[in-house]
Amino acid sequence: MQTVEGAIEASIAQSAIIEKQGQKRIFKIIVIGDSNVGKTCLTFRFCSGKFPDKTEATIGVDFREKVVKVENETLKLQLWDTAGQERFRKSMIPHYYRNVHAVVFVYDVTKTSSFDNLTHWISECNQHKLGEGIPRILVGNKCDDQRNAVVPTNTAQRFADNHNMPLFETSAKDDSESDHVEAIFMTLAHKLRSSRPMMPPTSNRNSLNMSRNNSQSDQNLRCCF
């Protein structure tokens, strides 16, 4: 049973990280991964429903947002689309890790190095206190290019399991996958809405509880797809 202090603490924590704009709760989601894995295309697909005509390298950080409805609650998802080149990751991106509510890791299923480098991205994230306390998902992009796919699904799934995240394989380019991209972010929106409080754990005990809750919730998510 939660103590009064605990409830107050949780409430303060929640109000500190979930900003209100009118009645809308706002969630900040950072999208990270190697260069050219399709971070811009994924966020663009989700926010505008289409594949961008002319994409170019992201320099620094781009920002996109979308208002979504989850179980009668209107939420605003703010997506921070980051540059993939290592030099930006090290010097520029840290500023954007602040107050982030969820992380989307992206790799390219046709490029092994982009999958191998996920370890660096995850460790970078952990360094910014974005550990298991906040929802994280793994997205394997460019599934339309099946002939060149080199990252096996089971390898990616094992990796995702080890890091306690759900895995999604999709294609931002393929129009028929449009609903799937939407569903991925909507899953995240559901998870954000239901995982309360989304604060980094204040004690080891909380941490254990929270990671167990997350993994259960991950299981559920995986069942859905």
Place this chain on the structure above:
Amino acid sequence: MTISRTPSPAPPSRNSCESCPNSPASRLRNNYKRSSSSPAGNRQKRDLKGKAILEAVDKSDVVTLKQLAISREGFINNDLRKLAWPKLLGLSENDRIERPSDEVLHAHKDYNQVVLDVNRSVKRFPPGMEEEVRLSYQDILIDVIMRVLVNNEGLNYYQGYHDVCVTFLLVVGEELTVTLMDKLSKSHLREFMDVNMDRTNHMLDYLFPIIGMVNSELRRFLELSEVGTIFALSWLITWFGHVLNEFSSIVRLYDFFIACHPLMAVYMGAAVVLDRKNEVMDCQCEMPFVHSLLSNIPPEIPLEKLVSQAGLLYIRFPPETVELEARILLENRKREQRERDARIAEMKLKRQNGSRIVKSKSADFHSKSDKAMFYSVIKWTVGGVVAAVTVAAVSKSFGLNWVVW
């Protein structure tokens, strides 16, 4: 006056001489002439300025060229730019960089990243350009970038460098782009080409103090919003080439930036933000809102006004007067980094269950980068001699009437 993006040049050919009538440069020139109809008064002024530019080019008069580059409309057209840019950078016609073999170019550590970025640079080419022509340009663009990188071992490619190169390529052609970029990469763009972005970050540290010297309320607002300075990163490292749609605006700014101190792009950024102060202050004081407002530059920005305001900001608040405040921001950032490092070390320590503290690699890294930063500050201070020439050029171009913001 705004001139629409240069119409599609002809397919570039390795074997074609750039001065021959069918060369890309020549087609570009003809296209430009067709598109530059304007009222007689303006044309007369441009003709006069054009003559002055040609005269300064003939005499290799760099000081006059700087004034002409900074003053209204810069070098006016791309024909003149092709002549004036190399002179402005002190290059002679004999400067030529040999092309190494494909093997050498392709073996460079940054080759793959360059290819990825150039392949995605479609937006940087004139909208009407045929795909085939654009693809040949993209091949040449990769070549140009790799040649500069191979020629300068200590330089590292950054995403955005390709935006700068494509601008030169479309105006001056392959060979001249290599020599111009080779020179610029060792001067104006040098800080961006370090192994990391620390010195670039520190250049951005000048942005808020410059803004604050004109409008302290705006600076406070920006800092409160925690927007950071990343919205201005591409402005600085691509000289606005990544964010402006009008090619004519980009090349005009390149005239300005080549003629000025490497920090001028930050002063220009400050002028852009100050010009939009009302929009900024009306927006919700939160990072996302301010970031998305500022990172999208409206197409109708008053470019000439902003160039002159940037120049005046530079004269009024030269880098050495802003340096202390920028240094404070740098120290704050370093302190935050140290705290983060300490947290990571603590986390590691906890994980190791009381085993000995592992020396943080990042602490080493930062002590090295501190040293680099120190040298950079000294370099900029010593660079005051260069800066003084710029001040003289800027002052002469604008007069010394301060702009009231």
